[in-house]
Amino acid sequence: MNITLRVWRQDTPDAPGRFVEYDAPDIESHASFLEMLDVVNERLTDKGEEPIAFDSDCREGICGMCGLMINGLAHGPQQGTATCQLHMRKFKDGDVITIEPWRAAGFPIIRDLVVDRSSFDRIIEAGGYITVPTGSAPDANLILVPKPAADAAMDAAACIGCGACVASCPNGAAQLFVAAKVANLNLLPQGQPERWTRVEAMVDEMEKYFGSCTNHGECEAACPKRISIDFIAMMNKDYIKAKFKNRRMAGQGS
């Protein structure tokens, strides 16, 4: 198939960006979107031009590195699919495809299609872990987890941290990501001792970088792992409770 790409090119974080058009003839329809970009980059390199910078790692929909805005949609036109698992057969011969980086204040552009998502790392560092001893693997297997809690925790754990939720949100809010990361620990027995400090710390850290949720729901629609916005409601409820519980616990300690 023959396509035309309109790609956002930006040399440095502070340089002005611009769209550059590239003809991409003879692209295999069974190629993935990233394989198509690899081909375009090989051709650019052969001509002595600078290849397009973009992120990827696993190329299996697991790592969350490959976020691109494709024709205005985070991860492109196929719902429930990360960019690396999108295939060119989803497009038509002769299509013009516009490719941009995530556009969000919390994800500054580093170069071309690559953004800095380290704000997500700061949020995980604030509380996305369990420090209480949970024993060895056999001990963990002896802890009974109600099936609905285990299922919901696994659904939340599917979040790959790609940032599509932020990029799709008109407010640039990160609630869906944070809610998933809070829930996958707070729903389990092992997550209970740090439940209230975790949610308060992670939400407070989130608010340093991202906008506020006003329930548009664009995040859920764009999420390649179909994380439910119900998790945001759970997080908000826990956050309000945490404000009381953590204050009371701090009072008991003094």
Ligand code: SF4
């Ligand atoms: S909630 Fe979905 S869109 Fe947001 S970071 Fe996780 S996987 Fe990506």
Ligand code: FES
């Ligand atoms: S490259 Fe890992 S999820 Fe796409």
